[in-house]
Amino acid sequence: MKPSTAVTNQKHSLVYPALLSKVAEAFENRIVTGERNKNSLTYTKAFTGAEAVDALAHIIKTSDRNLALLLGRALDAQKFIHDVTYDHRLRDTHNEVYQFRERTFDEDASTTGVNGVFTLLSECYSPTCSRDRLCYSIACPRRLEQQARLMLKIQPGLKRNESRSSIHAEETEKKLWIYSVPKDVADSVSDKERKRQEVICEFMYTERDFVKDLEYLRDCWMKPLRRGSIIAEHRREKFIRAVFANILDIHAVNVKLAEALTKRQQQNPVVREVGDIIIEYAKKFEPYIQYGANQVYGKYEFEREKASNPLFAKFVDETERLKESRKLELNGYLTKPTSRLARYPLLLDAILKNTCADSPDQTNIPKAIEIVRGFLTRLNAETGKAENRFNLLQLNQSLVFRPGEHFDLKLTEENRQLIFKGFLKKRMQDAQADIQAFLFDHSLLFVRVKNVNKREQLKVHRKPVPLELLVISQYENATSRLALAKRPSTSLIHAGRSAQGSKIETSNTKYPLSFVHLGRRGYELTLYAPTFVSQKKWMEHIEAQQKKLRERSGVYAKHILSASFFDSQERVNCAIPFDGSRKLLYGTDHGIFWSEMRVKPGTIAQKPTKILAMTNVSQIELLEEYGMMLVLADKTLYSFPLDAVLEATIGLSVHDMAALSRRAKKVVGHINFFRAGICLGQLFVCTVKSGSMTSTVRVWEPADHLNKGKKQPALKKLLQNQSETLKLYKEFYIPADTMSISFLKSMLCMGCSKGFEIVSLETLETQSLLDPADTSLDFVIRRETLKPLAIYRLNGDFLLNYTDFSFFVNRNGWRTRSDWIINWEGLPQAFSLCYPYILAFEPNFVEIRHAETGSLVQIIAGENIRFLHDKTRFLHDQTREILYAYEDENGKDVVASLDFWETGQHQHQNLQQQYPSPQQSKHQQL
Structure with missing residues (x-):
C-alpha cells in the first residue's frame, strides 16, 4: 500500500x-x-x-x-x-x-x-x-x-475568532448590551439599532478594560520597580522610562474618555450618540505617537534586563503569574496602546454602519475616524523610523572588522534605512546559512554571525558594496556575463535573469546570487538563497533601491545622439559638435562622419554620413575663430578649412569627400596627442610626442592669428592661399612620459609620469606643481607610476585628478582641505568638470562625484565606455554638455550626451572659477 x-x-x-x-x-x-x-x-x-x-x-x-x-x-x-x-x-x-x-x-x-x-x-x-x-x-x-x-x-x-481587548470569552456575554438593559428596552428598538447599541456597548466596556490594563502596568509593574531594589537605583528611573515610556500620559487621556463614555451610557440605556465624545478626546491622542516610537527600545531594554538580572527575571515570572495579569505576559500589555488605537476605526465603522441617517453620529463619527487614522498614519511612520534607527544602531555596535580594515557605513546618519536582510549560504550544499546580508538604502553588507563569550558579533565578511557599483545576477559565475549586465540599455538587475520561477523546488535546487562589486577594489561573491522566493526577494529589493538611487541622484539629462550604426569595425574614437552645435562630427577607425546633433521628437534620427576617409582618427578639434579643423589620424596632425567641412556635410557626394581630402594640410607627424587652449591671452595648439624617458612638446599658433575676428569671407580667402595653417611658436622637452596638458593663465600644466609639471610659455622654465616641503603630499610625491590627467581651479584651490585619486592644493603647491580626498573606484582614463560635479570615465562606468564634498553621486554603468568631448575649456563656451560612447547589447556603439545645463543653469557661473586672475609669483600665475 x-x-x-x-x-x-x-x-x-x-x-x-x-x-x-x-x-x-x-x-x-x-x-x-x-x-x-x-x-x-x-x-x-x-x-x-x-x-x-x-x-x-x-x-x-x-x-x-x-x-x-x-x-x-x-x-x-x-x-x-x-x-x-x-x-x-x-x-x-x-x-x-x-x-x-x-x-x-x-x-x-x-x-x-x-x-x-x-x-x-x-x-x-x-x-x-x-x-x-x-x-x-x-x-x-x-x-x-x-x-x-x-x-x-x-x-x-x-476557527478565527476576533480577539477582545483584555476580555475573557466567558465574561463577554455578560457585558452584552442586551443583558445590561431591561428586556422592554431591548425589545423596543429595531434590529439595526440593537446591533448599533451592542457595538457602542463594546466600545465602552473595552475602553474601561483598556484603562484597567494601563492601571495594572502602573500598579503591578512600575510602582514595585520604583519602590524595590530589583534594579540598581542609579538606572532605575531610566529603565522604567525606557520600558513604559509615557504610558501614564495615555492613561490620563483615556481615563477621561472612559468616564465620559460611561456617563453618557448612564444617562440613557439607549445611547443616542458617541461621535462628539470621540472627537473631543481623539484630538488628545498625541501621547500615542511618542509611545509607539519608543516601543522597540522598551521591548529591547526589557528583554536585556531579564536576561542579565536574575532578580528582575524572578520578578517578571512572579508578576506574570498574578491573577491581575490574566496569564498574559508583559509584552502583551505593552502592545495594548498601539493595538487599541488601531481598533478605534474598526469599532467606529461598525457603529456608523448601523446608525440611522438623521443621527448626529452620521457627521461626527467620520470626523472621529479621520482624526484617529491621522494619528495611526503618524504612528506607523514614527514607529518605523524608530525601529529602523534602533536596528541600525544595534547593528553598527555589533560590527567587527578585520585587523587594519574599517569601512564607515554611516549607519547612524539621519534617514539611513535597512531595506532587507537575510541569511545566505556560502556553498549550496551547506546545511546552515553562514552569511548574513544586509541591504541598506545605499549599500550592501555581508557579515558572518559569530558567538564570542555568549555575545553576538557580526564579522564583516567582504567590503561593503555601494549600490551604484553593484551588479547582481542569478548565475553562479557572473563575471562571464558581466558585459550584459553593464549595458545601460538594460537594467543591471536583469542581467542573467533566468526562468527559474517555473522550477519545482527540491532540496537540491540551486538559487545562486552572484554579487559583483565594480571597480579596481571590487570582487565577485556567489552565495545561495535557501528558496526561490528568497532569491527573487533579493533581486526585487535591490532593483527597486537602485532605481530609487538613480531617480534621486539624477543630475543630468541624457540624450542618445547615435545608435545601431557604428560597430567594432568602425569604432567611434572622438566626436565634436560644429555648425553652432547643430551638427556632430564623429572620428572613427576609418574616417570622419557627420549627423544632425538633435532631431525633433517623433522623427527618425539621420544615420551618420561619411565625409572623409582617414585611418585611426583619434582626435578632432575645431578652431572656429580661424576657420580651421584639426584632425589627428595615425599619429599625424592635419588641418582642414572649416568651410570645406561644412560644404561636405551639405553636398554628400563622393566628389565632396575627395575635394575635402585634397584640402588637408599636414602639420606634424609622429605625435601621441594634441591639445588646444588659451594661454597668455591667445589660442595655442600643443602637440606631444611621448617616449618612455622623454616627451617633445611643440606649441603652435595659427599662422594668421593677427586676423582673428575678421569677417569669415576674407579669412577664408586668406587661409586658402596660405601654405601653412599653424606655425611653430616654441618647443621644449619634458624628461618623462607626458599624458595630459592643461592651459592656465600664463602657463602650461603638463601631466606626466613625474606628476604635474608647470611650464612657463614665456621662459620655458619648468618646475613641479607640488611642493616637496609639504610632507602631507608624500603619498603622491613618493609614489611612482602615477597618471595625472586633469587639473581644475575651484574657489581659489586647484583640484588635481590622477587615475587613483583626486585632492586639492593651493597656488603654492601645498595641500589644502586635508580631510578631503577622492579614492576613485575605477581606473579613470579621462575627467570632466561640470561644477559642482566631477566626472571620471573608465571603460566600465562613469563615476560622478560632488566636487566640494567628494561624495559619490551616481554611477553610469556601461560596456567599453569612451569619453569623447566636453566644451568647458574655453571661457566663452556656455554649454555644459559631455559626449561619450559605449557599446549596446549587440556590440554597436551608442553615442550619447550628458547635459548638466538642463539640470542647473544657474550653476554655470561657478565654472569660470577654474580660470585664475593674474598673480605675482610663478605659482601664483597659475
Whole structure:
C-alpha cells in the first residue's frame, strides 16, 4: 500500500522534524519576513499565520496543514514566535500577523532558544512499525500523530475568532448590551439599532478594560520597580522610562474618555450618540505617537534586563503569574496602546454602519475616524523610523572588522534605512546559512554571525558594496556575463535573469546570487538563497533601491545622439559638435562622419554620413575663430578649412569627400596627442610626442592669428592661399612620459609620469606643481607610476585628478582641505568638470562625484565606455554638455550626451572659477 501524501516524508524533510531546535532554525532561515498590516498598523519583520504554516509544511514535507500548524504551535509555546498583539496562538490564516521573539545581543546567536522533541513526528522504536501498519503500542508516535490530526480537524478552536481587548470569552456575554438593559428596552428598538447599541456597548466596556490594563502596568509593574531594589537605583528611573515610556500620559487621556463614555451610557440605556465624545478626546491622542516610537527600545531594554538580572527575571515570572495579569505576559500589555488605537476605526465603522441617517453620529463619527487614522498614519511612520534607527544602531555596535580594515557605513546618519536582510549560504550544499546580508538604502553588507563569550558579533565578511557599483545576477559565475549586465540599455538587475520561477523546488535546487562589486577594489561573491522566493526577494529589493538611487541622484539629462550604426569595425574614437552645435562630427577607425546633433521628437534620427576617409582618427578639434579643423589620424596632425567641412556635410557626394581630402594640410607627424587652449591671452595648439624617458612638446599658433575676428569671407580667402595653417611658436622637452596638458593663465600644466609639471610659455622654465616641503603630499610625491590627467581651479584651490585619486592644493603647491580626498573606484582614463560635479570615465562606468564634498553621486554603468568631448575649456563656451560612447547589447556603439545645463543653469557661473586672475609669483600665475 502506498503511504498517504498527507503524512510527512522524513527521508526528504529539510531537517529531522521531531527536533524542534532544527525545525526552528530551518523555519527562521526559510520564512520571508517584511511589512505586514493588521488593523491599520504596520508591523515590520513580520509574517502571516498562513505563511508560517506554508513554511513549516515545506520543511517537514507534508501536505497536512493541520500537522504543520501543530508543529508551529509547539514553537509558539516556547515563545519562538508570537502574535503581534500577544493575544492568541498560531492560526493558519492570512489575517493574523506574527513576529519572532525579540533577542538581545547577549543571547547565544548560534541557537534559536528552542529545545524539545515533537513526539508526533518522532520515529517509533518498534522495528515492525510503519505508517501503513501501526504497532501495538498506544503510545506509538505515528498513532498519536493520526489521532492528533483527527482531533484537530473536528475541534472548532481553529476557527478565527476576533480577539477582545483584555476580555475573557466567558465574561463577554455578560457585558452584552442586551443583558445590561431591561428586556422592554431591548425589545423596543429595531434590529439595526440593537446591533448599533451592542457595538457602542463594546466600545465602552473595552475602553474601561483598556484603562484597567494601563492601571495594572502602573500598579503591578512600575510602582514595585520604583519602590524595590530589583534594579540598581542609579538606572532605575531610566529603565522604567525606557520600558513604559509615557504610558501614564495615555492613561490620563483615556481615563477621561472612559468616564465620559460611561456617563453618557448612564444617562440613557439607549445611547443616542458617541461621535462628539470621540472627537473631543481623539484630538488628545498625541501621547500615542511618542509611545509607539519608543516601543522597540522598551521591548529591547526589557528583554536585556531579564536576561542579565536574575532578580528582575524572578520578578517578571512572579508578576506574570498574578491573577491581575490574566496569564498574559508583559509584552502583551505593552502592545495594548498601539493595538487599541488601531481598533478605534474598526469599532467606529461598525457603529456608523448601523446608525440611522438623521443621527448626529452620521457627521461626527467620520470626523472621529479621520482624526484617529491621522494619528495611526503618524504612528506607523514614527514607529518605523524608530525601529529602523534602533536596528541600525544595534547593528553598527555589533560590527567587527578585520585587523587594519574599517569601512564607515554611516549607519547612524539621519534617514539611513535597512531595506532587507537575510541569511545566505556560502556553498549550496551547506546545511546552515553562514552569511548574513544586509541591504541598506545605499549599500550592501555581508557579515558572518559569530558567538564570542555568549555575545553576538557580526564579522564583516567582504567590503561593503555601494549600490551604484553593484551588479547582481542569478548565475553562479557572473563575471562571464558581466558585459550584459553593464549595458545601460538594460537594467543591471536583469542581467542573467533566468526562468527559474517555473522550477519545482527540491532540496537540491540551486538559487545562486552572484554579487559583483565594480571597480579596481571590487570582487565577485556567489552565495545561495535557501528558496526561490528568497532569491527573487533579493533581486526585487535591490532593483527597486537602485532605481530609487538613480531617480534621486539624477543630475543630468541624457540624450542618445547615435545608435545601431557604428560597430567594432568602425569604432567611434572622438566626436565634436560644429555648425553652432547643430551638427556632430564623429572620428572613427576609418574616417570622419557627420549627423544632425538633435532631431525633433517623433522623427527618425539621420544615420551618420561619411565625409572623409582617414585611418585611426583619434582626435578632432575645431578652431572656429580661424576657420580651421584639426584632425589627428595615425599619429599625424592635419588641418582642414572649416568651410570645406561644412560644404561636405551639405553636398554628400563622393566628389565632396575627395575635394575635402585634397584640402588637408599636414602639420606634424609622429605625435601621441594634441591639445588646444588659451594661454597668455591667445589660442595655442600643443602637440606631444611621448617616449618612455622623454616627451617633445611643440606649441603652435595659427599662422594668421593677427586676423582673428575678421569677417569669415576674407579669412577664408586668406587661409586658402596660405601654405601653412599653424606655425611653430616654441618647443621644449619634458624628461618623462607626458599624458595630459592643461592651459592656465600664463602657463602650461603638463601631466606626466613625474606628476604635474608647470611650464612657463614665456621662459620655458619648468618646475613641479607640488611642493616637496609639504610632507602631507608624500603619498603622491613618493609614489611612482602615477597618471595625472586633469587639473581644475575651484574657489581659489586647484583640484588635481590622477587615475587613483583626486585632492586639492593651493597656488603654492601645498595641500589644502586635508580631510578631503577622492579614492576613485575605477581606473579613470579621462575627467570632466561640470561644477559642482566631477566626472571620471573608465571603460566600465562613469563615476560622478560632488566636487566640494567628494561624495559619490551616481554611477553610469556601461560596456567599453569612451569619453569623447566636453566644451568647458574655453571661457566663452556656455554649454555644459559631455559626449561619450559605449557599446549596446549587440556590440554597436551608442553615442550619447550628458547635459548638466538642463539640470542647473544657474550653476554655470561657478565654472569660470577654474580660470585664475593674474598673480605675482610663478605659482601664483597659475
